[in-house]
Amino acid sequence: MEIRARSRKVQPHQRGRVKQLEAEAEELRLQRKRLKAENQTLETLKKLRTSMNKQCTDEEVMQMEEDSEDSQLLQLMARHTQLTDLLQAHHLIGGYDIIKTRQGKGVCVSVATNYEGVYLDTYNLEIDLKPKLRISRHNIPPFIPLNSLTEQCNLQSHFRVFLDTLSCHLNAFTGRKQQLKLVKEQQKSVEVMESNVLCSLLVLMLTVSKGKPLVLCTLEYADHTSCLPTRVHFECEDKQLPDSPEWKKNCSLLIKTPVHKALMTMKTMGHIV
């Protein structure tokens, strides 16, 4: 009696369990089928991409076409992935991204900046193509001489020259800004006394050693397309100090090396704290 009672209870449960498991197995089989098919497609696309990169001979392409009825579609898919990658590469290396706006009546161009491998701010220009090439909107900082740059280069015929010049200015500016940021982060003993928005003037207070007079270091960046200063000047109560050989060396170091790096070297040399 007891056994019967138990089996009666268990049986429907077991049967349900079987059904559940069968369903699960079926689902897994479907998943396996889908994954296999997907992996095969990916494998084929990979092969096609490799041969595209090598610019394979027509023979190989022909072979592909015989191999699979979907080859045309696969070719298109491979080209799609290639184009996507190439566009991504342009984005990384070119510096200018272009997007058509208003049904081709205008374009939006973005100018990327980077310094020492780090991608920094991106600036955008909205440009009307018709009736005349004209910048309609932009977010270039006002202290970048956009107007005189557009006048210097003939936008119509030398648009890329204009972009190159603009990119030069923007990269140098963001580079100087990044240098200033790095100085503030890395050199706790160096006090930034003065700097301007264009980062073309930088006044730093340097500590030689405790008890000794401080050195006021002025860096002027007259060439706005460069990350390096055009003039370095020291001021100190100890009038002899700027003329000492080691500070003359520091001066030439600051002229040739980005300021955050130069300060690092001066610190290791023991010229500043």
Place this chain on the structure above:
Amino acid sequence: MEKQMNEEENIKEVKMLEAQINHLRAEVAVLQHQQQEMHKDMTFLFRGQMQDALSYTCGQRHAGDREKVMSKLKEEVEELEGDLKQQAQMNGISLNSCTIKTLQSSGSKMVQQVSVSGHCSELVFQVEFELSEVKQEGQRSERTVSNLNVVMDTSGLQNLSSFLSGVEESRDLLTFFRTLRTFSDRCEERYRTFQHFQEKYPAIVSLPGGCRSEVMTLGHPELPSCVLFVYWSVDVSTDGKVTPNINLLPKIPEQALQLFPSLAQSDTTEAFQSLLRILGPEAALESVIGAVSLSQDT
């Protein structure tokens, strides 16, 4: 008894199914792993038309689908081709291949190995670098280029070499390509000018190193021993500033120099520099060529 048999069978079946499921799970895991690995080797973005195409190639096909999937994907590919063409024109750079491999992908950090090859006018290049992207809360993600490696055939491009070695250290991709572009533009200008003069004055102008070289020689056919060398170099500083330099160097026989000391080199060179400043390269060269060819009539 019968029920007991059923029960036993059921238990057997359950065990068998469980074993099957375990086996299938393992298989699926292997396949998923394979797929992940393939995604690391190549960037597949299956969205929109690509997703439909993938579903189709993976067997989810219905009547009439093929044409629809094909034409829609084709449309998208053509659009991308257009974008690429426009982008290449904008950047002044043509790319022929690009491979992106994922080296590391964990939570907020992703590291990719990017290898790109292409050309900027006549200059062929290959660059490789690591791109790491760190996602930051509430800020745009920070992208950094490291381990930059530039491969270029610099034979005949000594002017670029010091800049190239500096760029690998500074990892400044944008400056590299901007400089490459400007350098290539300046070289094109020289090429066009040299070619123009050779076509216009074939008797006077010769290009011993070809149209793309730095040297153009000017000489009168009746005075083969007197030659003017025009050296037009395009110099690139370590920080990427491109400056063309044009110099005129006369080659005059010793004897003539002894007779006419005023023909000394420095005079000609200096005079040419002031011509350059006033007239620009093309007009300055034109007037020198004019002077050389006019000697015929006098």
